[in-house]
Amino acid sequence: xxxVTQTPKHLITATGQRVTLRCSPRSGxxxxxxxxxxxxxxxxxxxxxxxxxxRAKGNILERFSAQQxxxxxxxxxxxxxxxxxxxxxxxxxxxGGGVSSPLHFGNGTRLTVT
Amino acid sequence: AQKITQTQPGMFVQEKEAxxxxxxxxxxxxxxxxxxxxxxxxxxxxxxxxxxxYDQQNATEGRYSLNFQKARKSANLVISASQLGDSAxxxxxxxxxxxxxxxxxxTRLTIIP
Numbered sequence: 001x002x003x004v005t006q007t008p009k010h011l012i013t014a015t016g017q018r019v020t021l022r023c024s025p026r027s028g029x030x031x032x033x034x035x036x037x038x039x040x041x042x043x044x045x046x047x048x049x050x051x052x053x054x055r056a057k058g059n060i061l062e063r064f065s066a067q068q069x070x071x072x073x074x075x076x077x078x079x080x081x082x083x084x085x086x087x088x089x090x091x092x093x094x095x096g097g098g099v100s101s102p103l104h105f106g107n108g109t110r111l112t113v114t
Numbered sequence: 115a116q117k118i119t120q121t122q123p124g125m126f127v128q129e130k131e132a133x134x135x136x137x138x139x140x141x142x143x144x145x146x147x148x149x150x151x152x153x154x155x156x157x158x159x160x161x162x163x164x165x166x167x168y169d170q171q172n173a174t175e176g177r178y179s180l181n182f183q184k185a186r187k188s189a190n191l192v193i194s195a196s197q198l199g200d201s202a203x204x205x206x207x208x209x210x211x212x213x214x215x216x217x218x219x220x221t222r223l224t225i226i227p
Contacts, residue, residue: 002158002160002161042217042218042219045214045215045216048213048214056213092159092215099145099166099209099210101147101209102161102164103149103161104161105151105158105161106158107158108158108159
């Protein structure tokens with residue numbers, strides 16, 4: 001058990017809808033990362049937060065947004081969903097940003113857009 | 115240019131044999147970290163091993179070791195005495211500075227009984 005909690009585990013929704021994915025980092029970890037894993041794109045970095053502030057942005061679409069709350073949990077909001085958004089979405093956390101800190105991943109949320 | 119390259123899409127290995135999964139990386143940052151993750155069919159990402167760019171010795175964690183060749187920019191994962199439970203996708207990743215992990219495309223390892 002990595003200590004990172006993601007909910008829900010599975011999500012099935014229709015095109016055009018909006019969903020929210022939730023992540024609770026490991027106790028004491030200040031950094032939260034979101035990744036998208038699809039069959040044809042591999043693991044793609046979306047966004048990173050550190051102690052409530054956005055730290056880095058990756059290949060995150062404008063239809064997607066995220067935030068990290070004062071209690072350090074994070075939410076990823078996906079709107080105007082398209083079939084291509086179907087993927088496994090991972091949240092990961094680390095204590096800080098040092099190169100020696102591994103990211104610990106949650107079990108992911110599997111999103112299916114129909 | 116790809117920062118992390120894993121050239122073996124799939125590998126089949128006999129149980130109890132050792133296996134080496136290849137990983138090369140590209141960075142101009144003198145300080146970086148290299149990581150390996152395992153993703154079983156159940157989907158979770160499991161951290162296996164870490165190697166820092168300044169580490170003089172190769173990292174080891176149980177049956178996992180990292181063959182770090184800095185001049186060649188390679189960080190191969192070696193699994194000794196493979197087991198059926200080692201069947202999974204394996205990802206090499208790199209961290210530069212305070213930033214995210216960048217992942218390779220992965221190698222699917224299948225252990226044959």
